[in-house]
Amino acid sequence: MALASDSQGPASSAAHTRCFHCGLDVPDGARYPVTFEGREEPTCCPGCQAVAGAIIEHGLGAYYHHRDAAPAESGHPLIPEELRELELFDHPGVQQQFVASAGDGGNRREAALMLEGITCAACVWLNERHVQALPGVESFRVNYSTHRAQVVWDPERIALSDILKAIRDIGYHAHPYDPGTREQAIARERGLALRRIAVAALGMMQVMMLAVALWLGAEDTEHEDLLQFMRWVAAALTTPVVLYSAIPFYQSAWRDLRHWQLGMDVPVSLAIIVTYLASLYAVILGTGEHVYFESVVMFVFFLLTSRYLE
Structure with a gap:
């Protein structure tokens, strides 16, 4: 169109x-x-x-x-x-395409929705708990592997648009389930995940080579200027990984904190940010004793890769 x-x-x-x-x-x-x-x-x-x-x-x-x-x-x-x-989506003519009666002879309605932004089981738990707490929603279940949700509600107590708004309020997006739309959403998420993994992998390879040199030359006081330069290069290579590749962890952690939840991405984000800032602070001071950029990039790379494979 x-x-x-x-x-x-x-x-x-x-x-x-x-x-x-x-x-x-x-x-x-x-x-x-x-x-x-x-x-x-x-x-x-x-x-x-x-x-x-x-x-x-x-x-x-x-x-x-x-x-x-x-x-x-x-x-x-x-x-x-x-x-x-x-x-x-509240208009009867629109709902004819994807809403059906719940099948109990009453006024309840049932619809299949596609959720975007699901990254872990905690996301499923958050959405189910949030939506089921809405007055008029009788059932809301999310399939983690397909990101498909099944919702049953009473249209006399709550409108479908209010359910969709509630999902938007916690940082996710829902729309009527359609196999073609689902494949497009999955392809879009897969492409973005691969780009983040590629940046993390490139940063990890470069930073690890520098880390080996820094480990082997830790006692070499005659080339301290060169070692300090290598630490600055490692910091520069780690920065795109922290500011781009790790964004999904920050987004998920922020959603959890906004709703007073402690999902697994909260400690993950905290570990990434604290380790990066502490290492950067050590480089600025010129001490070089506590620099862990290689740990940051490896942590981000392996987490992103495991989630992608999952």
Whole structure:
């Protein structure tokens, strides 16, 4: 689905046309088209263009076939993009694509969701505990290996968008489960993980070579200037590993601390940061006695690799 530029151009015709999303008249000179089922459809404003684009991009274009004859709510006033996208999932026409009855003859609803950002079993535990505490949610289970979640809720007590917002509030992203979307998300996460591992591996190899030289020359007082230079080089090579490769540990630790939890990434992040800063402080002072950059890069590399293999 391609969105055209928001810039205004000449009106396509003298007669007023109806907005594809909300049904209002498209103002003269306004051009905010969206592409739906191979056709270019007009919308009246950037808000309606963004809403229609979000519906189509999420594979929920059937909404425009099933919606009521009454026009949809206009994109004005604009609200944050993420909030608008989540509220789309409350519309009955959209929910026809992925929501079913819970099967007990009652009013309960059931849906399969895809969660992004899951890195460990603690993430699963946090999401399950957080969502199940919401009033109206009767069941929420996450499969760690597939990142697929199954949620059962009472629509009279809580809206699906509120469940999705609650998941966003703790730093994760959820959307209707779709095999194609899942594969894209996994491929995206896998590519990013490999880049982080590559940076950590390159840093580890270089820093370890310097560490061996520093160990062998620890008693060589005649070349202290050279040894100090090598420590500075090791610090420089370790910095990208700490500031880029280790980011997933910091993000997970911050999520845990924000919700007063102590997941395993909290001590991991603490170990990385403290060891790096202590070693850097020793280099700045010129002591060279307590420099452990090789331990930092090895720690990050092996943790990232083990999580990727897992």
